[in-house]
Amino acid sequence: MAYKIVVDSCCDLPEEYRKDEHFAVVPLTLVVDDDEIIDDETFDQLDFLRRVKESKNGAHSACPSPQRYIDEFENVTDTDIYVVTLSSKLSGSYNAAVLAGEMYKEDGGTNKVHVFDSRSAAAGEVLIAFMIERAVKEGLSFEEVVERIEKFRAGMGTYFVLETLEVLRKNGRLSNLKAALVSALNIKPIMAGDDGSIVKLGQSRGMDKALAHMIDYIKADTVDSANKTLVIAHCNAPARALKLKELIEKAMEIKEVVIVDTAGVSSLYAYDGGIVVSV
Incomplete structure (x- = not known):
């Protein structure tokens, strides 16, 4: 068929x-200020990230x-x-x-x-x-x-670490004070999907430590990892994704690791430097 x-x-x-x-x-459709951007083959990630950074308002998707x-x-x-x-x-x-x-x-x-x-x-x-x-x-x-x-x-499990929480702040999902404190202390929350919603698993100072702790959660949660495919989606961070792939393969037996770059919607929410992993 x-x-x-x-x-x-x-x-x-x-x-x-x-x-x-x-x-x-x-x-x-992605909306930044008064601009509507169709998330198709014409999507320009770098231009979009620039627009989101320069906007004082929260970007959103339709x-x-x-x-x-x-x-x-x-x-x-x-x-x-x-x-x-x-x-x-x-x-x-x-x-x-x-x-x-x-x-x-x-x-x-x-x-x-x-x-x-x-x-x-x-x-x-x-x-x-x-x-x-x-x-x-x-x-x-x-x-x-x-x-x-x-x-x-x-x-299936989905896990992610963001480089910055600025997009969440602009969208009103995080208070200005909390966002400022997280940024000043270089805190990177480790988050995961829970039946379609987002939950916080923990946090670390610095991206490297956060990714290492994320691997710990993935390893603990993944059953029969030797027969599993793992997907890493990164937003404008290919070197970080490759390093994460190496760390995962050292930490656990895995059948296959696939790396992809984020398109429009994922780039909006993961934002520059963000990492999303599913297995």
Whole structure:
């Protein structure tokens, strides 16, 4: 059976996957002051980071319309379609995709469609997309793929460390006083996904120590790591991502480590120097 994997643009797919006919990316819109930036192949990360830094206001993202998903459902026939979106607790992208699936069926669409709430973002969405592709290539039926991926998602972990909390401060998610104290003390919170929400695991002074402690959490949480794929998404920090890959491979047995650069939505929230890991 033919297949198609539709992801929203918070899924930081490697370039070769973006060119693969089995994959399609539905873009979110990024808003900085009065400018709207479509998170598609035209996205310029460095220019975007500059805009966010210079803005006194909080940048934010807007989810795709259901029609953007429907367009992807309708341009293929006799195809199983799997959709992966941002956590429903962080964005309206999941609800838009679910509504699109319902509208598509009501209008007589014949392709099978399943929407996965990643309960994650960035590297987490990438990892789920990878797992879907592998399951399909193993010859599993549509229903078997859905069952496997739902189970996989339940056991997946997502962790991240940000270089700066300035974006969170501008968005009003962190008080000015707390942000100032964190910056002055060079404190880097270590955070993780928890059923689609964000929780703080701990904190360290300096990025190197924070990343080392993040590895400790990953190692403790990951079962059967020797058979797992781990994805590192970085925002404009390739050297940091490579160093982290080396440290992870020294700390634990892992089947494969994939490094990706963040696209628009992930660049907004991870911001310059941020690291996101999913396994």
